Amino acid sequence: MEILNKIEASGIQTLDLRSYKPNEKDFTVFDIVPFLIEDFLLQEKAFRLEMANIDWSQYSGKDVVITCSNDAIVPLWAYVLISSLVAPHASIVVYSTTGNHEGLLWMERVRRIEFSAFISQKVVLKANSSLPEEILVMATSQLIKYVQTLMWGEAGSPLMIYKRK
Structure with a gap:
């Protein structure tokens, strides 16, 4: 039978x-704070120069979370610029300040x-x-x-x- x-x-x-x-090994957090003067002030010329000097290919195929880990007031164009530079390399790009990186990436996946x-x-x-x-x-x-x-x-x-x- x-x-x-x-x-x-x-x-x-x-x-x-x-x-x-996703788990923490599956994504990279790009924090804007190290690129701010004294962690709070964005100077456009210096910021653009620093962004131009980053090897964005290091994010190839990765899920990237763009964030600002403190309460600095960052102009929206700065996030747009970062996104435009990393997106051609990354598999997913999201923005989060809430710490819910995992949830946002899960939703996108x-x-x-x-x-x-x-x-x-x-x-x-x-x-x-x-x-x-x-x-x-x-x-x-x-x-x-x-x-x-x-x-x-x-x-x-x-x-x-x-x-x-």
Whole structure:
């Protein structure tokens, strides 16, 4: 007698959003503070010169978080300049002062999922209480554009969330 794996036969695909979560080794923080005079004042000419002397290729393929680690008032153009210099090399560039670097990068990674690969599929979002709501909401809003069925939980006993009519 052959044992049949009903979950495998069902064609249900499991999407584990935790696999997109970055850890501290996955990203680099670019803090603007060392480029400020006395850690608080941005002098345009000196700042532009320092930015021009950075080897931006060191960020190739990396996720980069641009931040200001103190309460200096930095003109917005400075962040735009840094972003324009690092973006051609980095895989992802985000800005954060909240310390939620990991959450922002996680959201961006999930946003970049090729959701169209799930066209007309049965998909179960793997349940885990450590998944932030914003990650789940964003992934769900994208998945329902493509999937036939969206479920929550484990492939063996999922909770039905959405079914295309």
